Amino acid sequence: MNLSGQENDRLLAALRGLLAAKNLVSTAEIAERIAATDRASPAQGAAMVARAWTDAAFRARLLADGARAAEEFGIMMRGAPPLGVLENVPGLHHLVVCTLCSCYPRAVLGYPPFWYKSVAYRARAVRDPRGVLAEWGTTLPEGTRIRVVDSTADYRWMVLPRRPDGTEGWDEAALAALVREGDMVGVTQPRLP
Amino acid sequence: MPEEDAARPRAHHDLGGVAQYLCEPVDQSAHSLTDFDREVDALRQVLGQKGIMTVDELRRGIEAIPEAEYLRLGYYQRWLRSITAILLEKGVVGEAELAAALAVEQ
Numbered sequence: 178m179n180l181s182g183q184e185n186d187r188l189l190a191a192l193r194g195l196l197a198a199k200n201l202v203s204t205a206e207i208a209e210r211i212a213a214t215d216r217a218s219p220a221q222g223a224a225m226v227a228r229a230w231t232d233a234a235f236r237a238r239l240l241a242d243g244a245r246a247a248e249e250f251g252i253m254m255r256g257a258p259p260l261g262v263l264e265n266v267p268g269l270h271h272l273v274v275c276t277l278c279s280c281y282p283r284a285v286l287g288y289p290p291f292w293y294k295s296v297a298y299r300a301r302a303v304r305d306p307r308g309v310l311a312e313w314g315t316t317l318p319e320g321t322r323i324r325v326v327d328s329t330a331d332y333r334w335m336v337l338p339r340r341p342d343g344t345e346g347w348d349e350a351a352l353a354a355l356v357r358e359g360d361m362v363g364v365t366q367p368r369l370p
Numbered sequence: 371m372p373e374e375d376a377a378r379p380r381a382h383h384d385l386g387g388v389a390q391y392l393c394e395p396v397d398q399s400a401h402s403l404t405d406f407d408r409e410v411d412a413l414r415q416v417l418g419q420k421g422i423m424t425v426d427e428l429r430r431g432i433e434a435i436p437e438a439e440y441l442r443l444g445y446y447q448r449w450l451r452s453i454t455a456i457l458l459e460k461g462v463v464g465e466a467e468l469a470a471a472l473a474v475e476q
Contacts, residue, residue: 185406186406188450192450195471196413199462201462208412211412215408276384277385279445288403292398295396295397297394300386300391300392301391301392304387
């Protein structure tokens with residue numbers, strides 16, 4: 178069957194109708210899955226980052242096994258690939274990409290952003306990471322190494338960014354509010370508002 | 371190694387470092403997902419949970435889309451194309467019944 182001429186909404190409706198008629202996938206199951214997927218968001222990752230900044234024992238657990246640490250936050254990781262967490266430290270910065278497609282720690286951070294899936298990001302992150310960072314306005318101190326890590330279908334990565342200077346004594350909620358999606362991919366760094 | 375490159379050209383989804391895109395800025399603008407996007411995404415997840423289709427099969431189906439079409443199609447359009455092809459291939463859905471359902475949806 179030649180699928181290339183099919184209009185997408187029509188194809189989806191036809192397929193969903195057939196799968197429902199065969200009792201394989203119901204409308205309710207699709208709706209439940211959408212709701213569950215929409216619940217994951219960068220805010221979940223930001224909460225984990227803030228905890229890691231304020232609780233050394235949690236930080237150690239997060240770096241040892243990101244998926245298990247996420248479960249401490251009530252995030253459902255069963256069936257999700259393992260989650261590795263890359264810690265940015267003075268002199269070493271991490272950037273995550275999926276060169277083959279769009280592998281992303283979805284259970285924690287939600288749907289990958291559009292730019293993460295783009296041809297330009299996938300091609301350039303591994304060849305010109307500093308150029309990519311510059312487009313986000315991110316410049317690293319002189320002498321900082323960049324490690325670019327390729328996320329795969331079987332192993333997902335997120336970045337534990339550096340805690341900004343000037344946040345001593347802040348509570349977890351205030352710290353979490355500083356952490357954005359791009360900080361956990363490595364294109365940006367958290368900064369004071 | 372050039373010999374190997376010539377014998378096995380890089381697949382078109384394998385974009386890491388591809389020179390053609392090195393001067394293309396990354397489009398950082400936010401694109402909100404449509405209902406279509408969310409439904410296709412959820413459909414793949416439910417098919418996975420039920421053991422009907424794996425994420426690796428999804429990838430194989432996406433990577434099998436000819437290059438020109440791969441580049442033309444939107445992200446979730448590729449997913450739907452792959453899901454349909456894999457379900458047909460596995461006999462979960464038949465060609466005739468899909469053709470009939472498409473005619474009804476017209």
